[in-house]
Amino acid sequence: TNDTENQYDVIIVGSGAGAMTAAIFAADQGNSVLVVEKSDKYGGTSAISGGGIWIPNNDEFKALGGTDSYESALTYIKAASAGSVDESRIRAYLDNAPKMIRELQANSRVKYAVAEKYPDYYQHLDGSLPAGRSMDPELFDTTGLGDEIEHQQPASGNTLLMGKMAWTARQAHKAVAKERGWMLMIIGLMLRYKLDFKQRKKGRRDRRAGLGGSLVASLRHSLLDRNIPLWRSTEFTDFVMTGDKVTGIKVIRDGQTLTLNARHGVIMGSGGFEQNQQLREKYLPQPTEQAWSATPKDGNTGAGLEAGQKIGAATDLLDWCWWAPTLKVPKEQSARGLFAERAFPGAIVVDGLGKRFFNEAAPYLEFGDAMYRNHQKAGNSIPSWVVFDSHFRQEYAMGPLMPGKIMPDSRAPKAWRDSVYWKADTLDELAQLINVDAAGLAQTVTTMNGYAKTGVDEDFQRGGNVFDRYYGDASVKPNPCLAPIEKGPFYAMKIHPGDIGTKGGLLTNDFGQVVRPSGDPIAGLYAIGNCSSSVMGTSYPGAGATLGPAMTFGYIAANHITVNR
Ligand code: FAD
Structure with a gap:
């Protein structure tokens, strides 16, 4: 490669949703663009995610007759983030997020709909909405991507119906909530999958992609439309400086170090550091394990963070994750997040004392944070245990265990017994099996069973708002998030923060x-997504509050580069 070949207007590091969004806008504004990705797969965590984006004031919600406003969203994010981020950045987000998704949908293959029922996460805060800000990707037909789709980070099993079929978040919710017509919908999805003979001959992968897989495939296709090069297996290692300005990057490609020059800007979308055990130990609350992360293995090791620190960049919020309680399933590369199941009626989470310590139906960030806070106080909630009875087991999914109706224990992989789930005839025996205080657990269950009758969780108000109830079972009365735990055998699953x-x-x-x-500012250098400190501060205001900002600041960075070139 000679010098002119290694010259671009804009170089983007990483191929998550924010990075590819930035690439599309930068290219459409007349910049030559290169995307480099360390993994041999493109798409990063974005590709295995739910693909939801949280966009206050979006056009789609208004078109459905919804009401939202800039001011209420600002009030809400400010209350949620409680001073942990500058207001001007929140304003930049609110100014640009609706424009980003409007222009992206108008000019690329990305297509979203409003998840009409998905509530903001903090219903008790001023400015929250019961629905309308979270958007859900439409299913995307990957046929046009040809073989390139084989190089996409594959969707994790828990985002697919029965581990193989694509569906939208709206469809998943309909099934979980058992809304009218849900069975028919599932049968329809299965038939469409089975009857796609041409694709079934090729293998398991659904022709259509959903959730994060849809978002990333539609972005990748839009890059191909523009002939934007995306180099996989190309690892960013450092910045190239001219004086105080970033003018390029160093990468390792095919075992060789290359210098790539960026005339107008470098956008770092290289993800966070959750796959780096050393950095976890340096910055995150303890104990901490790389293996607890649900992101693709070995991808996000903090290369952008460390290179930035070397050239004098400021950092913030390094002791925070987008927390989610996770569990490990044998043979699966990354841990699985428990996003919804904690809200299902009849499952509780207890610490080593057998005590509940938080509203199980709370958002995953708050739940993970609560595991740490309780652990610091009582020393007993890492790990914690999800406990449920055989009625729950029959009716609901928990982690990789599908409802017993579909997947009885006899059909669950043998290796899951005593690694994914523990089982015993009585609560007492279960407590001994998992080394949890038996008297404490018995007391907790008795108390909870009382709350299930009255419908009021007097300790943590579980099911007390529309967010909690989003994943509740509407057919369970009086509280869709509360049911008794009484029928043996009993089950437990181990979770980590x-x-x-x-x-x-x-x-x-x-x-x-x-x-x-x-x-x-450091001239020439931009950062988006989890490589940057979140515009949401320490909060997670709604479904899509990580990808929405990643894509929006990708859009903002591309615009800023173009205006200042
Ligand atoms: P990534 O998407 O991980 O992209 C970073 C890329 O950079 C990776 O491909 C990585 O390999 C590459 N890279 C790293 N180092 C280098 C290097 N040195 N050189 C070159 N490339 C490098 N968020 C939402 O907002 N909505 C959701 O619905 C949602 N659902 C989720 C569901 C699951 C199961 C999970 C695990 C996460 C979910 N999230 C969701 C979180 C969201 O996916 C992430 O926060 C987001 O994808 C981060 O985007 P990113 O671009 O920063 O990182």
């Missing part, structure tokens, strides 16, 4: 520029 990515990173300004501790 895992993550779906780290939340802190390089500090950026309203334009996505990386700044120094003085607040001055």
